[in-house]
Amino acid sequence: MEETSAQQAYVHAPPEGFLRKYVFSLDHKVIGKQYYALGLLAVCMGMVLSWLMRFHLVWPTTRIPGLELLSKAGAPGGIITPEYYLSLLTMHGTLMVFFVLTNAPFAAFGNYFLPIQIGAEDMAFPRFNMMSFWTTLVAFLVLILAFVIPDGPPISGWTSYAPLSAVGKDAGPGMGWGMNLWGISIAIFCIGSLLGALNFIATTLDLRAKGMTLMRMPICTWAWFITSCIALLAFAVLLPACILLILDRTAGTSFFIPSGLVVSDRLQPHSGGSPLLWQHLFWFFGHPEVYIAILPSMGIVSHILINSMRKPLLSARVIIYSMMSIGFLSYMVWGHHMFVSGMNPFSSLMFSFPTLTITIPATIMTLIWVGSLYGANIKINAASLFALGFISMFVSGGVSGFFLAQPSIDIVLHATYFVVGHFHMVMGVASIFGVFAGTYFWFGKMTGRMMNETLGQLHFWLTFIGTYCIFMPFHYLGLVGNVRRYSAFVNDFMGPLMPLHKFITIAALCTGAAQLIFILNLIYSRYKGAPAPDNPWNGTTLEWSIPSPPPWNNFGGKHPVIYHDPYQYAVKGSKGDYIMQDSPEPSAG
Amino acid sequence: MRTPPSALGGPPPSAARVAKVLSGSGAASQSGIWVGIFAITMSFAAFTSALFVRQGSGADWTHIALPLILYANTLALLLSSATLQMARRSLAAAPSIEPRAVRMALGWLMATLALGFVFVGGQYEAWRQLAAQGLYLATNPNSSFYYVLTAMHGLHVLAGIVALALVMGRIAARGAAFRKSSFEATATYWHFMGVLWLYLLIVLSTKL
Numbered sequence: 001m002e003e004t005s006a007q008q009a010y011v012h013a014p015p016e017g018f019l020r021k022y023v024f025s026l027d028h029k030v031i032g033k034q035y036y037a038l039g040l041l042a043v044c045m046g047m048v049l050s051w052l053m054r055f056h057l058v059w060p061t062t063r064i065p066g067l068e069l070l071s072k073a074g075a076p077g078g079i080i081t082p083e084y085y086l087s088l089l090t091m092h093g094t095l096m097v098f099f100v101l102t103n104a105p106f107a108a109f110g111n112y113f114l115p116i117q118i119g120a121e122d123m124a125f126p127r128f129n130m131m132s133f134w135t136t137l138v139a140f141l142v143l144i145l146a147f148v149i150p151d152g153p154p155i156s157g158w159t160s161y162a163p164l165s166a167v168g169k170d171a172g173p174g175m176g177w178g179m180n181l182w183g184i185s186i187a188i189f190c191i192g193s194l195l196g197a198l199n200f201i202a203t204t205l206d207l208r209a210k211g212m213t214l215m216r217m218p219i220c221t222w223a224w225f226i227t228s229c230i231a232l233l234a235f236a237v238l239l240p241a242c243i244l245l246i247l248d249r250t251a252g253t254s255f256f257i258p259s260g261l262v263v264s265d266r267l268q269p270h271s272g273g274s275p276l277l278w279q280h281l282f283w284f285f286g287h288p289e290v291y292i293a294i295l296p297s298m299g300i301v302s303h304i305l306i307n308s309m310r311k312p313l314l315s316a317r318v319i320i321y322s323m324m325s326i327g328f329l330s331y332m333v334w335g336h337h338m339f340v341s342g343m344n345p346f347s348s349l350m351f352s353f354p355t356l357t358i359t360i361p362a363t364i365m366t367l368i369w370v371g372s373l374y375g376a377n378i379k380i381n382a383a384s385l386f387a388l389g390f391i392s393m394f395v396s397g398g399v400s401g402f403f404l405a406q407p408s409i410d411i412v413l414h415a416t417y418f419v420v421g422h423f424h425m426v427m428g429v430a431s432i433f434g435v436f437a438g439t440y441f442w443f444g445k446m447t448g449r450m451m452n453e454t455l456g457q458l459h460f461w462l463t464f465i466g467t468y469c470i471f472m473p474f475h476y477l478g479l480v481g482n483v484r485r486y487s488a489f490v491n492d493f494m495g496p497l498m499p500l501h502k503f504i505t506i507a508a509l510c511t512g513a514a515q516l517i518f519i520l521n522l523i524y525s526r527y528k529g530a531p532a533p534d535n536p537w538n539g540t541t542l543e544w545s546i547p548s549p550p551p552w553n554n555f556g557g558k559h560p561v562i563y564h565d566p567y568q569y570a571v572k573g574s575k576g577d578y579i580m581q582d583s584p585e586p587s588a589g
Numbered sequence: 590m591r592t593p594p595s596a597l598g599g600p601p602p603s604a605a606r607v608a609k610v611l612s613g614s615g616a617a618s619q620s621g622i623w624v625g626i627f628a629i630t631m632s633f634a635a636f637t638s639a640l641f642v643r644q645g646s647g648a649d650w651t652h653i654a655l656p657l658i659l660y661a662n663t664l665a666l667l668l669s670s671a672t673l674q675m676a677r678r679s680l681a682a683a684p685s686i687e688p689r690a691v692r693m694a695l696g697w698l699m700a701t702l703a704l705g706f707v708f709v710g711g712q713y714e715a716w717r718q719l720a721a722q723g724l725y726l727a728t729n730p731n732s733s734f735y736y737v738l739t740a741m742h743g744l745h746v747l748a749g750i751v752a753l754a755l756v757m758g759r760i761a762a763r764g765a766a767f768r769k770s771s772f773e774a775t776a777t778y779w780h781f782m783g784v785l786w787l788y789l790l791i792v793l794s795t796k797l
Contacts, residue, residue, distance in 0.1 A: 124618075124621060199621075202617045203617070204618075206616040206620055232631070233628075240636050242632075243737070244737070251726050253733040254730065254733070258646075259649075272646065272647020272649040273643065273646065274647070280642070281639065293756075
């Protein structure tokens with residue numbers, strides 16, 4: 001023990017040199033920012049892809065200048081072919097679900113704030129943490145490679161249903177190497193996510209500061225913890241599924257390909273496989289993935305709402321128990337994606353029941369948020385606006401879930417724009433609103449400079465109104481029978497829907513353009529924003545007890561001791577109206 | 590108020606904490622390894638359920654006779670768990686142990702590593718025997734699952750071998766003051782590889 005020195009007592013030594021500080025960093029805060037940057041890059045790409053799709057849907061013969069440079073075969077003369085439309089759709093879904101909705105609310109903010117909020121110096125395994133980011137980055141690059149290869153990206157959608165995803169290039173353009181890259185990318189992504197989830201769980205269980213009992217953790221810490229438990233199970237199943245898919249494609253096995261399958265006039269040399277097996281494995285991952293995307297945002301939003309209302313929620317515990325039951329139930333509902341897949345109708349019934357049950361904890365949470373808001377004097381700023389926007393999106397998108405959960409109604413609505421509207425609002429936009437809220441709330445802590453409030457509120461209103469304009473009409477389109485994944489609406493009965501489609505496209509282009517305000521705000525505030533105080537929002541949790549931005553070892557070598565539940569607001573007799581978690585002051589009692 | 594970063598030195602850590610960090614955060618690596626074991630279990634559960642579904646979906650499921658060498662491999666892997674336990678016993682009282690105990694432990698670990706290589710080599714030999722019978726990855730669903738499951742397990746054992754070699758290197762370099770937590774975590778993982786293999790052997794021998 002002769003090497004006893006102060007340096008040795010940290011989880012890792014202070015970073016030295018550019019590479020260790022900013023690139024191959026072991027610091028959870030740098031890794032969190034790296035995830036955020038990757039999410040931002042992916043969301044920009046995904047958004048441009050959706051613009052291209054929307055543009056093509058309503059102006060199918062108008063040339064998009066320069067698009068032929070992206071793919072000569074897919075967009076000859078700047079006009080998207082039906083197959084390339086599907087390629088764009090696949091890449092849009094894959095980028096958004098994996099690299100945005102999983103990375104930004106969970107991996108980015110979780111990495112940055114989970115260790116700080118529990119009073120730890122870093123994650124339990126900093127090296128694994130670094131590896132999980134770089135693995136995810138490799139997965140991203142492998143996926144993007146599909147744009148560059150002559151084959152182009154796959155056309156199978158983000159769900160990659162077998163057997164067409166398993167048979168190889170007979171299934172269409174992009175289904176050769178493009179599809180291989182997709183499978184490899186997602187398999188690598190699984191490994192990165194598993195490493196990350198393992199780290200989150202071990203950190204939360206073992207690195208909590210003295211006095212930080214589980215029930216004293218902030219709600220968002222709980223959300224990241226529960227999410228990492230879900231992710232651990234979900235990605236552990238998607239990885240085997242991807243391995244089997246890749247083997248079917250490259251090694252001639254027949255896990256997912258049935259006998260006598262003829263694709264592109266060619267009898268496929270496989271036999272006996274089960275296409276439904278892929279759907280079962282995929283959705284066993286896929287449905288929990290929805291909660292991986294939304295739970296962190298629920299946590300972030302609760303955290304911000306409490307701070308903006310200056311009073312605790314009606315019950316933080318019930319929120320935590322609700323998130324746990326959502327996590328638990330999320331593993332029993334995967335079959336509701338498969339009502340029309342030809343599985344036994346009795347199975348549909350069995351999957352419908354827990355699906356409707358899952359609305360109960362979701363409703364309880366919504367009632368707690370709304371009930372707590374009743375009579376609250378909420379401080380309006382960009383962060384709290386996006387938190388309120390989250391609740392709005394979650395409710396509007398969630399209500400359509402009641403319909404889709406019932407097999408008899410889903411038979412009509414399946415594979416229509418109704419479903420697209422539902423999941424974009426409840427999983428996509430709601431989760432992204434949580435990320436926006438978190439960004440406006442924590443940017444000062446992360447960079448040492450505050451974001452511009454005026455631009456932030458402008459960004460909120462344009463985005464809030466814009467997303468409703470885009471996704472509300474989707475429900476209507478679905479109800480009248482507009483099917484999804486078609487690149488053109490050639491049937492006569494769809495003609496009258498075109499004005500609505502044009503409206504959606506224009507709304508999408510405008511809302512997308514409004515995101516430039518956010519990007520500009522990020523860049524401007526990073527360099528020119530007002531300096532951030534340590535505790536700009538008078539918050540109570542540990543991230544506000546340290547400087548903005550925090551030093552490399554978070555608490556400067558000190559070890560915080562926790563005396564209180566996380567949200568001691570509106571406390572009479574204290575100096576402010578709040579008590580920090582690590583303040584020895586007596587609590588409200 | 591913005592605190593200048595220079596004021597953040599903080600008090601030096603207590604001797605107890607330094608000792609705890611030096612010995613590695615034992616609790617974290619134990620829960621880390623159990624969480625990892627949970628994830629691996631889940632993956633193999635997914636493979637197993639795929640096997641059941643696939644068995645029911647096609648009429649092409651035929652029995653294949655497992656190579657007898659698998660049982661010798663099983664014995665080697667179980668023995669390696671025993672030798673690892675012997676090493677753990679020698680190191681139990683670390684860091685206050687004699688250099689002789691460290692040398693003994695290194696010997697047992699060497700035996701564990703050797704048995705691990707015997708297992709992996711034996712699994713490769715089993716593949717060769719199956720291939721000699723004309724049973725390849727894509728020959729029929731049974732052989733597909735055989736190769737996939739044994740390959741996945743083999744990869745995990747190889748990872749265990751790498752971890753074991755790293756831990757041995759550290760013990761050799763630092764003597765009694767090695768990082769006990771990573772040794773314990775590696776040992777837990779290695780035993781789990783044995784348990785997992787027994788499970789797979791039961792699945793393979795009853796289902797293929």
